[in-house]
Structures are given as structure tokens and as C-alpha cells.
Amino acid sequence: MDALELLRLNLLSPMVLAFVLGLVAVWVKSDLKLPDALYTTLSIYLLFAIGLKGGAELSVTSFEMLWRPILATLVLGVTIPFVAYGILKRFGRFGVIDAAAIAAHYGSVSAVTFTAALTFAQSQNIPLEGFLPALVAVLEVPGIAIALWLARSAMTGEHSSFGSIAKELLTGRSLFVLIGGLMIGWLSGKPGLEQVKPFFVDPFKGALTLFLLEMGMVAAGRLRDFLKVGPFLIGFALLMPVINGTLGVLLGHYAGMTIGGAFVLGTMAASASYIAAPAAIRVALPQANPAYYLGASLGVTFPFNLAIGIPLYYAIANALGGQR
Amino acid sequence: MDALELLRLNLLSPMVLAFVLGLVAVWVKSDLKLPDALYTTLSIYLLFAIGLKGGAELSVTSFEMLWRPILATLVLGVTIPFVAYGILKRFGRFGVIDAAAIAAHYGSVSAVTFTAALTFAQSQNIPLEGFLPALVAVLEVPGIAIALWLARSAMTGEHSSFGSIAKELLTGRSLFVLIGGLMIGWLSGKPGLEQVKPFFVDPFKGALTLFLLEMGMVAAGRLRDFLKVGPFLIGFALLMPVINGTLGVLLGHYAGMTIGGAFVLGTMAASASYIAAPAAIRVALPQANPAYYLGASLGVTFPFNLAIGIPLYYAIANALGGQR
Amino acid sequence: MDALELLRLNLLSPMVLAFVLGLVAVWVKSDLKLPDALYTTLSIYLLFAIGLKGGAELSVTSFEMLWRPILATLVLGVTIPFVAYGILKRFGRFGVIDAAAIAAHYGSVSAVTFTAALTFAQSQNIPLEGFLPALVAVLEVPGIAIALWLARSAMTGEHSSFGSIAKELLTGRSLFVLIGGLMIGWLSGKPGLEQVKPFFVDPFKGALTLFLLEMGMVAAGRLRDFLKVGPFLIGFALLMPVINGTLGVLLGHYAGMTIGGAFVLGTMAASASYIAAPAAIRVALPQANPAYYLGASLGVTFPFNLAIGIPLYYAIANALGGQR
Amino acid sequence: MNTTPAKRITIIAERLLEDRLVRDLILSGATGYTITDARGAGSRGVRVSEWEGGNIRLETLVSPVVADKILELLQKKYFEHFAVIATLEDVEVVRGEKYL
Amino acid sequence: MNTTPAKRITIIAERLLEDRLVRDLILSGATGYTITDARGAGSRGVRVSEWEGGNIRLETLVSPVVADKILELLQKKYFEHFAVIATLEDVEVVRGEKYL
Amino acid sequence: MNTTPAKRITIIAERLLEDRLVRDLILSGATGYTITDARGAGSRGVRVSEWEGGNIRLETLVSPVVADKILELLQKKYFEHFAVIATLEDVEVVRGEKYL
Numbered sequence A, B, C: 001m002d003a004l005e006l007l008r009l010n011l012l013s014p015m016v017l018a019f020v021l022g023l024v025a026v027w028v029k030s031d032l033k034l035p036d037a038l039y040t041t042l043s044i045y046l047l048f049a050i051g052l053k054g055g056a057e058l059s060v061t062s063f064e065m066l067w068r069p070i071l072a073t074l075v076l077g078v079t080i081p082f083v084a085y086g087i088l089k090r091f092g093r094f095g096v097i098d099a100a101a102i103a104a105h106y107g108s109v110s111a112v113t114f115t116a117a118l119t120f121a122q123s124q125n126i127p128l129e130g131f132l133p134a135l136v137a138v139l140e141v142p143g144i145a146i147a148l149w150l151a152r153s154a155m156t157g158e159h160s161s162f163g164s165i166a167k168e169l170l171t172g173r174s175l176f177v178l179i180g181g182l183m184i185g186w187l188s189g190k191p192g193l194e195q196v197k198p199f200f201v202d203p204f205k206g207a208l209t210l211f212l213l214e215m216g217m218v219a220a221g222r223l224r225d226f227l228k229v230g231p232f233l234i235g236f237a238l239l240m241p242v243i244n245g246t247l248g249v250l251l252g253h254y255a256g257m258t259i260g261g262a263f264v265l266g267t268m269a270a271s272a273s274y275i276a277a278p279a280a281i282r283v284a285l286p287q288a289n290p291a292y293y294l295g296a297s298l299g300v301t302f303p304f305n306l307a308i309g310i311p312l313y314y315a316i317a318n319a320l321g322g323q324r
Numbered sequence D, E, F: 001m002n003t004t005p006a007k008r009i010t011i012i013a014e015r016l017l018e019d020r021l022v023r024d025l026i027l028s029g030a031t032g033y034t035i036t037d038a039r040g041a042g043s044r045g046v047r048v049s050e051w052e053g054g055n056i057r058l059e060t061l062v063s064p065v066v067a068d069k070i071l072e073l074l075q076k077k078y079f080e081h082f083a084v085i086a087t088l089e090d091v092e093v094v095r096g097e098k099y100l
């Protein structure tokens, strides 16, 4: 199957189409509005379900198989924020604060993009490592922490300590639910997962579809803000994921992951956080402009990955895997 | 199976019983109250799910098979509001505004009644055309637009233009979600639907049951208001669906639809809108009295169709189909 | 399988672990918060689903098989509040009002604890009477009514009549939905249940898991209040369920129920209400201190039963059943 | 714009009391009310049953005479045992004659 | 603290009107608004379509001149046919210069 | 009815700030607060992460002294970088001695 065919299949999946429907809803000024409570519920549901499945899978995975992919993920989490920060400061002429804020988003990971990659793999019957959700938890924190450290070391003044930032990230909703799900899945194992499968596993893709409808509406709002921002950041938001995605695929490949696993790790690297990172940045670096970091991550990179990035990273992983 | 047996089976379905439970909740003054967010979520879910299934079905239907049923539906959408308006003005002595407002409701269609008909057909193993949800979208707009046109042509004054009314209807939540679902179902086809089946297809009837619990509570409130209104409108709200339902079955029959298809088209014709129409009328004809149009459509016609109309229209379709 | 193994299996089920996750969320001050609407929705869903399944089961159960278990349940509902009231007044030196308020909670039943017992039985493949949910409805009211009567007969003054209390209990949300579900399940029977199974039956345990996550967060808050209260009530909240549970298992056994049935009846007896009772007591005995009755029932007894009580009562039922 | 002076009573109370409070308002002569769902904490901080939800924030626009009646009733029926808090303030209402 | 006197207009209306009201506020010169979802009852008590939800409670902080404009517009466009209720009161705003 | 004069501070802020604001209110001497979920728009209009929800509307009844302290703290900690808006008004509280 060639790259264009993959792209077509991805674009016509109910998930991507639901996202587009959300965009359209805003553009035609429909009065459609999903309740806040539904959005929060779906977020928690998706994160918890990802965690559960990953945890149940971890319970049957040896550390032997895990350590290299975890190392690869940590390398990504440390490298990407530096690269992003450098590009933004040097070529984009952003100030320290805004450069760090944006770098934090690209250094972290988007759980929904990750999920879309899983779903894509499943619908193409691509085999995958089951422990991938654990890597999401590993990737979520370092990028944000390093970006904050970059901002701090360039600024003077008090502000909260490194430890308190890490604690805030770990007790923040998204990571808490994800790690909580991982632990529960791991402790209760596959028989435990079996009991809750009709709720957390089977309807998962449908719930994601509904969630992406809402995401489309949110992204449309962000995109509008964003277009005022100027071409450099748009270019950044389109190129950065390709660079990070390629890097992720490569590292996954050399860490001995399957084609599918390298593809998903690449997608994770390419994705920009828009749940954990914005909340952390808003509080730790309130001077940073949300129109930049949200516009880039949610308005451009997220839809780009969803529509084009995912089949692209797969094509790369496939080409690389074929060489072996 | 005779008509009485059908009636009994319909009355004892969980959906109808849940509706009754909702009525009872209000009558015994239970403090049961479903959250607003649940009601909105279920509405969106049901409409989107109907759309998805219909769209996936459309993707395997030729235009050849479609055009006659669509024509029949359009004829219904144009005829019913004129008939209703005439009866209300002439025999009911309603003013132009109120007559048009009520006519708009009966000219449009209730997605929940439609769904109840589908569910009834399924539980009786009655074969159906899969593209029926597309007809709901076709029927939803013309009735409202014509009724508004009737009101306008009898009134003087500015008010919003015809085009803006059509746009408001099409971007209104209910139609937007339904058509959006249709498009997504059509583009992603049966394989797409398959992916989200455990969320949008399998639990559908259960979600409908919960929704009807809420509808029962809403209808009970409306019914109370309505009983103050007088016997003519009550009679109208009981007879109009029977007339429209019979008309719908006939047109469906002569458009070459199956017994099941003619039955569902009849139910659609018989049903009165209480989502799209009230919102449109409230804004376009604010002088109209909501106690009339909501009391009639939601307080009387909806429960009537749910309990008695559905098996009745099926019996008619069956009798007609047998003759062929 | 010995008691310790049962305990381990119970503690590692996703439900109990989700409860623990909720406790942890509060302890680490995570900003996780489930929407109010989700909590209410899940409550209604769980009660209605329990009712539906029980009702469908009732529709195939003869009165012959029912009357002895119902009698046993009534005996429990009448005995427990007297015992609890006596202990609290005599040994705990509580005032009339607070003693009665707490007694009402232990005399009634917790639907979630009941459900956890069902789920435990299922995961251990323990056969059960299907009509058990009907017993929950039977047990819910008398305990509260008797406790109120105890308080009233010790007090002077007007207050609402006995009849009005019973009516308030029966039309209160929780009992209304449960009995409503029972009626619908009974009227529509097993074929009716079959239609809504993918919504109300299959995902049930997953929904319970999500609900218990929230319950953990709620209980953590209560527990904190409660620890200020003093050791007597803590001891009471740990011992009372064991006494009541043993009594329930015994009565179930002598009423001819299966081992599984006696176990579940014991769990019901052991459980303390925290939905119906608090609402009733708050209104009927507003002078009573909620920190006592909620702290005991929700902060101590509920987690105790969930983690330790359930396998314990099963071990007792098993030992007793083996003797026969 | 011609407006009418009126009193606005704002009541914060446990959600459990919603029906009762509304009944009492109407009985005291209020012609309407508006409720929003709220949460909060105060000096007692004990709330019953999460299932009942948190607090409500109830507003009603009334004449001074009715305002007095309502506050007296609240005093008598709720203040001792329930977490109820009430404030009174002066506002101008458009079309005030409809509500007072 | 130095604060600026301002007018607060509070509008209770059917949710259906949200978009229209917001548009009109902005057109009249309001620089912002805050909305909470509300429910209630009044003298008419007829509400359209549950799908549209209940009422909204809309607040805006404005200068006296803008306040007057808004009330006039409400009067003209909504009061006859819709369930709209509006109150006006005096408040002190911190950093008032931003909003007025 | 005997009522006590008090100050009501109403704060509109991003939901993200809820915990921080509450902590600061209590530290400044407020004995309670009431929060409703709100949405809105203003001159900046930039809100972070939908996952955090929209705005909150936080009310607290306090004595004039505490009111001043709160406003000063808000000024110092939030006004520069966050979307926070605060108003102050006079109300009469029933059982005011409990809260002030």
C-alpha cells in the first residue's frame, strides 16, 4: 500500500472526519456545542482506558523488552525541547519565555494524537508493542520540565522550585489518570481488563470519534487566533512534527521496536501536548502568550498530525523497517 | 400477528416503559432529574448515530433506488404544513402566527419518534431500507420553511429573509449533527462504521431508553401546560398524526418502498418535531405561544405516536403491502 | 480457595483499585475532578441497570421462591436499626438524634456495595439468585423509617408524618430509579432486556469502575472529617458491618438461598446507605451531625466492605454452605 | 431608561433544599426566581450526600415587603440547622412592575 | 485599593438568545461579559425546547452610558416576546479603566 | 429582619486559578466563598486548554477590612498575567456576624 493510499484511508476514517466536522461546525457558525461535562468525561475516559490497556499489557512484558524503548523515549523527551527552543529563539526571534513555552509543548506528547496512531495501526492490522501507553507517561513530563528549566535559567527571580513543578505535573489530571490507569491495568492484569472490556476497550474508537468532534471545534477557535500570528510559527508548527516524527521513528527503529512501534513512537515525538503542557505553562510562565503555544500545538500541529503526519510517519517506519 | 398484539409488544418495550417511568416521575413528584449535560449528550449521540448508520448505508445504495422515496418525502414535507395550517385556521380559529407555528412542527419530523420506529421494526425483524435516515434530513427542513413562509406572507414587516432561515435550520444543532453523521458514514462507508460500532450501534437502544426516560419527564411538564389549552388542539394533536401517518405510508408504498420502509416513512410524516422546529419558531415567530406548539407536539403527539401510532402505522403498511 | 486468596483477588479487581486511585487523588491533591453530571449519570445508570436485570429475572421467578428471602430481608431491615441504635446510645453515649441518624444508615443498604458483591460473585463464577436486586429495594426503606420513628418517639414536637416520610423515600431518586428499573425489567422481560443489553448489561462493570474512582475521591474527603470524631465511632463503623453481615448470611442461609445469595444478602445487611439515607436524614433530622453519619457510612464502612468485607462475608457463607 | 427600584435576595443553600426554598419563596409573594448550581465552603463545611450535588445560588427580585417576609421565613425554618446564607441588596429592575 | 465605579447589568434570558444577546451587548459598547447557566421560573414560565436548555444569567460591567444603551436595546428587541429580565446596579471595579 | 452590612467581592477568573484563589481568600481572612462555573469573553479573550474548562465566578462575603486585603492580594499576584476581574459592592447579610 503506498503513502497516498494510506493518506486517503486515514482521511476517510470516522475519527478524522469527525474532527473535520467540528471544524466545519465553527466555520458555518453552527450552534452545536458539546457540554463541558462531556468533554471532561471523554478526556478522563480516553486517558484511563489507554492506561488500563497499557498496564494490562505491561503485566505480561519483561523489563528486558522495555528498557531500550524507554531509553529511546527519554532521549526524545530531552532532545526535542532543546531543538525547538533553539530554533524558536534563533530563527524565530522569540523571547526566552515564549520560546520555552512553545518548546515545552513540542517536548511533551498529545494523548489523543497517540490514540489516533494506535487506531490507525489497528485498522491497518499493523502489529504493535502493547506497552506503548507506558511510553506516553514517560514522555509527558521531561519535555515540560526541561523547557521550564530553560526559561528559569535565562530569567532571574523566585518562582516555584523544580520539585514542585514535577509534583504538579504528576498530580495534574491527565498524567494522574493515565498513570493511575496503567497501575490498575498492571495490578489487575489481563483478567481484570477482561471484566471492563465492554466499557473501556470496545467502545473506545467511538468515544474517540465523539471527542474529536469536540476537538475540531476547539481547534477551529485556536486556528483563527493563530492565523494572526505570522508565517514563521506556522512553518514551525508544520516542520517541527516532521523532524521530531522522523527522529522518533529512527530511535524506535534502533531501539529494536517493530515497524508499528517505531511508527507510534514517531507520532508521539511529533505530537505537541495540549492538555498537560498548557495547564503547566499557564501557571508556571503566565507571561507567555497562549495564542502562540496553543495556536501552534492545537491549531496547526494537531490537525496536521491527525490528517497527514500519521500516514507519513508510518510510511517512514515502513521504509526503514523494510531495509532491515 | 394482529394489531392488538403489536400494540402490546410495543407498549412493553423498555423504551416505551422508560417514557412512562418519566411521566410517573413527574406525577409522583420524584426529585429525579437527569443532568442537562446528559440530555444534550444523548441528543447529539442519537442524531449522530442515526446519521452514521444511514450514511454507511447510503454508500452502498444507488441513486436509482433513492430518488422515488426522496420525492415522496418532499411531497410530504410540502403538503403537511398546508393541511395543518388550513385545519388550524379554519376549524380551530387560530391566528395566523399560532397556526403557522403549529403547522411547522407537524410538517417537520421528530428524530426520536423515527428512531423508535426503527427500533420497533428491528425488534419485530421487519426488513428496512438502510437509507431511511437520509429521508429524515430531507423531511426536517421544508415543513418549517413553508410554515414560516405562510406566516410571513400573511404578515407585514421586516424579519429575517428566507435564505437566512434556511441557513439557520441547516446549521442548527440537530440537523447539523444528523447531516454531519450522514456525510461521515457515507465517506467512511461500512468499514468505517464497523470501527465505531460498539459505541454508536450496539448500545443505541439502551441510550434511547435512557433518553426516553428524560423525554417522559419533559413531556409530563408540557402535558400539564397543555391541558389548559382546550379540546380542539388536543383533538388535532391526536388526529393529525393519523392522517399524516396514513398519507406517509401510502406515498411510501407507491414510491416502491418495502412494507417496513413505508411504515417508517409514515411514522416520520406522523411525527411532530420538538427539537428543530421549536428553536426555529421561537426565534422567527416569537409571538407564537409555545404552550400551543410544544404542548401539542411534545405533550400529546409524541407519546401518542410512541405508544399507539407506531404499531398502527405498521398495521396499515402491512395491510397495504399484503394487497400488492 | 482460601480467604486470603479471595481477599487478594478482590483487592486487585479494577473496581477496588479504582476506588483506591480516587483516595490517592485526594491525598496527593491531584486536581482530578469528575464532572457532577457524570456522577449523577453514573448513579442513575447503575441503579437503573441493577433494576432492569433484577426485574427481568423476577419475570421468570415464582413467588414460591421469593417469599422466604423477602421475609429474611425484612427481618434484617427491622432488626439492624434497633441494634445499631442501642449500641450507639448505650455504649457510644450518642444523643437520640445522632444515634437514630447513624442507625438509619446501617439499617438501609448501599447499592454500590451490593453491586460490588455481585461483580465479585460473577468474577468468581459463584451462582446467584437473579432476583437479588428486588431485595435491595425491600431493604432500602424500613431501616430509615424505623430509625426516624425511634428519633421521633424520643422527641416531642410536630415534624412530618410517617406517611410523608415513606412517600419521600419512595419518590426519592435512588429508590425511584431502582424500582422503576425493576418494573420495566419485569414488564418487558428477558427479551426486553436483550435489546438494551449492550448498554445496560455489558458495560456495567466498567461504568462501576469509573463510579468507584469518584467514590474514592468522595470517601477520602469524608474520611478526613471523620478522623476528628473519635475512636468509638470508628470501631462501630468497622464492627457493625461484620455483625450485620454475619446476621445477613445466616438469615439468607436459613431462608434457603444459595451460598452466593446468602453472601450477597450478608453484604447488603453489612452495607450502610450513603445515598438514600443521608438525603432523608438531612431533611427529617437536620440537627443530626452529618460528620458522624456520613463519616461512618462513607468514610469507613464503605471502603471496609469493598476491600475486606466482601471476601469475608463470602468466606462465611461458604463455610456455612459447606456444613449443610 | 425608566427602571424600578427593587430588592434582590441571594440565597446560597444546599441543593437538597431547592424545592422547599422555592415553595417558600412563592408562598411569601415572590413572582419568580433564578437558580444556578454552585459549590463552596464556609464555616461548617459539612454537606450531605454527593448525589444531591453541592449548593445552589438562588436569586429573587422582590419588593421590600416581600423581601422582609422571605428573610423572616428563612430565619425561622432554615437558619438553625441548614447551611443557608442570604444577602439583600438594592437594584434597579427594568419593567419592574412585572415582578414586584 | 483604588477602584472605579461602574454599572453591572444582569440579564436573565432563555438560552436560545445567548448569541443574539452577546452580539447586541458588544455592539452597544460592552467590552466583556460573563455567563452562567441558570434555571428558574417566573410569571410566564413557558420555555421552548429542553434541547436548548434552561436560562442563562449574563452579567456585564459597563459605563453608565453603555448601560443605558444596552437597556434600551433590550427594551426594543426582546422585552415584548421573550422571557428576558434585566437589572442594573452600582459596583466598584478593580482596574475599571480596562472595561469601561 | 436585622441584617449586617458587608462587602461582596465577585471575582471572574480562569478555572485554572480556582485552588490558588480560594487559598488566598482564606489566607486573607474570608470565612467562606461560593463558586459557579461561568464562561465569557473580554478584552484578551485568550483562555488556556479547554480541558481546564472556562471561567469561574467566585463570590465571597467579607468585612471591609478583609475586602481590602483580598483586592490588594489579587492586584499583586494575578492581575498582571491572568484574566482576573474583580468587583466590590455593598450588601446586607442575614446573620452577618457568622461570616465577617
Ligand SMILES: Nc1ncnc2c1ncn2[C@@H]1O[C@H](COP(=O)(O)O)[C@@H](O)[C@H]1O
Residues within 6 Å of the ligand: D012, D013, D039, D040, D041, D042, D043, D044, D045, D046, D055, D082, D083, D084, D085, F030, F031, F032, F033, F034, F035, F059, F060, F061, F062, F099
Ligand atoms: N463568607 C461567605 N461568602 C460567600 N459564600 C459563603 C460564605 N460563607 C459560606 N458561604 C456559602 O454558604 C455555604 C454554606 O456555608 P456554611 O454553612 O458556613 O458551611 C458554603 O458552601 C458557601 O457556598
Ligand SMILES: Nc1ncnc2c1ncn2[C@@H]1O[C@H](COP(=O)(O)O)[C@@H](O)[C@H]1O
Residues within 6 Å of the ligand: D030, D031, D032, D033, D034, D035, D059, D060, D061, D062, D099, E012, E013, E039, E040, E041, E042, E043, E044, E045, E046, E055, E082, E083, E084, E085
Ligand atoms: N422575580 C424574579 N426574580 C428572579 N428571577 C426571575 C424573576 N422573575 C423571573 N425570573 C427569571 O426570568 C425567567 C423568565 O421569567 P418570565 O418571563 O417571568 O417567565 C425565569 O425563568 C427566571 O429565571
Ligand SMILES: Nc1ncnc2c1ncn2[C@@H]1O[C@H](COP(=O)(O)O)[C@@H](O)[C@H]1O
Residues within 6 Å of the ligand: E030, E031, E032, E033, E034, E035, E059, E060, E061, E062, E099, F012, F013, F039, F040, F041, F042, F043, F044, F045, F046, F055, F082, F083, F084, F085
Ligand atoms: N466587562 C465585563 N463584564 C463582565 N465580565 C467581563 C467583562 N470583561 C471581562 N469579563 C470576564 O472576565 C473574563 C476575562 O476577561 P479578559 O481578561 O478581559 O479576557 C472574561 O472571560 C469574562 O468572563
Ligand code: NA
Residues within 6 Å of the ligand: A080, A105, A106, A107, A108, A109, A110, A244, A268, A269, A270, A271, A272, A273
Ligand atoms: Na512531542
Ligand code: NA
Residues within 6 Å of the ligand: B080, B105, B106, B107, B108, B109, B110, B244, B268, B269, B270, B271, B272, B273
Ligand atoms: Na411530520
Ligand code: NA
Residues within 6 Å of the ligand: C080, C105, C106, C107, C108, C109, C110, C244, C268, C269, C270, C271, C272, C273
Ligand atoms: Na445495612
